Amino acid sequence: MEITGIELRRIAMPLVAPFRTSFGTETTRDVLLVRVVTPQAEGWGECVAMAEPLYSSEYVDAAADVLRRFLIPALPREPNPQAVGPALAPFKGHRMAKAALEAAVLDASLRTTGESFARYLGATRDRVPCGVSVGIMGSVAELLDTVGAYVEEGYVRVKLKIGPGWDVTPVRAVRERFGEDLLLQVDANAAYTLADARHLARLDDFDLLLIEQPLADDDLVQHARLARSIRTPICLDESIESAAHAAAAISLGACSVINIKPGRVGGYLEARRIHDLCRAHGVAVWCGGMLETGIGRAANVALAALPGFTLPGDTSASRRYFHTDVTPPFELDGGHLDVPDGPGLGVDPLPDVLDEVTTATEWIRL
Ligand code: OSB
Ligand code: MG
Secondary structure: OOOOEEEEEEEEEEEEEEEEEOOEEEEEEEEEEEEEEOOOOEEEEEEOOOOOOOOOOOOHHHHHHHHHHHHHHHOOOOOOHHHHHHHHOOOOOOHHHHHHHHHHHHHHHHHHHOOEHHHHHOOOOOEEEEEEEEOOOOOHHHHHHHHHHHHHHOOOEEEEEOEOOEOHHHHHHHHHHHOOOOEEEEEOOOOOOHHHHHHHHHHHHHOOOOEEOOOOOOOHHHHHHHHHHOOOOEEEOOOOOOHHHHHHHHHHOOOOEEEEOOOOOOOHHHHHHHHHHHHHOOOEEEEOOOOOOHHHHHHHHHHHOOOOEOOOEOOOOHHHOOOOOOOOOOOOEOOEEEOOOOOEOOOOOOHHHHHHHEEEEEEEEO
16 A cells, blocks of 8 residues: 555635734634545644744745755655654654645555554544633633633633733632632743742642643743742743754653643654653643634544643543534533544545635645
């Protein structure tokens, strides 16, 4: 069995509401999908790179370029997921592009053998508890309404995006309105510096589960110093691009929790290595999100079902992001999502929806 060709497909997915973080506002998700075709099956991968290089240096046009120019030509013709990482390793960085290609190969190969992503990765649960990531709002009143609606829907944990000028006040307001039982955490997307340590220590009063990525992505040593001056546990997102980074962060004491995003770390296999490493070191992990469609969500939910994922993830229901998803929608049931158990991703893109949102396709024959 050989890969006969690969499709790069761009889709434009309007978000149900603008999503504002400390680095920018997203209103439409510009997504690159990778479809790997073999005579037996086809497999899908979703590239999580955003339209602009603000979360990390990757962006969706660059991901498409590196895929067609370097990564796809270097791909072994045999669709063996274990071989993808080593074949692409000579090319530096571009982890989100690599992750999408590896996911598509993995999906094609699992659909051929009939095994699910969850089973292949080593999942131990058939449903996962879900949190929701809440963007920066225009006012505290608007934030309280938004959080209230999510709590009403059943989300078991709330994450508030914060940044200078939008931190202690909104966090206090949410804690006061929803009480001490709400699982609450914050995400700064690298918006602070170590000079803000005393200010960030004010968040210690609110019993947060964690503060995610307070400092810059390359500030591991500073995160370790911050960890010694605040009580809120530090979780890293942007700083961790590999299992080696995770090992360094743990040994420095830069974090006690890690947000695992398969795209950020170069794929589901590297994500599993980080999970295994953290589990061995007693470091809690949870599955992050990048506003994925149902394609990326299916794989994330499978990963989140591994035993070391002891905190609820940013694996929200389809309707939190899109009016119409490109797969049958993921729906919350008692604050949980079911882990797909069919072959591969266990979900199929809906051809009509996909065609409607497609902005470009490109077929690369191998
Ligand atoms: O920092 O976790 C982040 C979305 C885009 C880029 C970065 C982040 C996020 C989120 C959204 O927080 C999580 C989700 O997909 O619901
Ligand atoms: Mg984050």
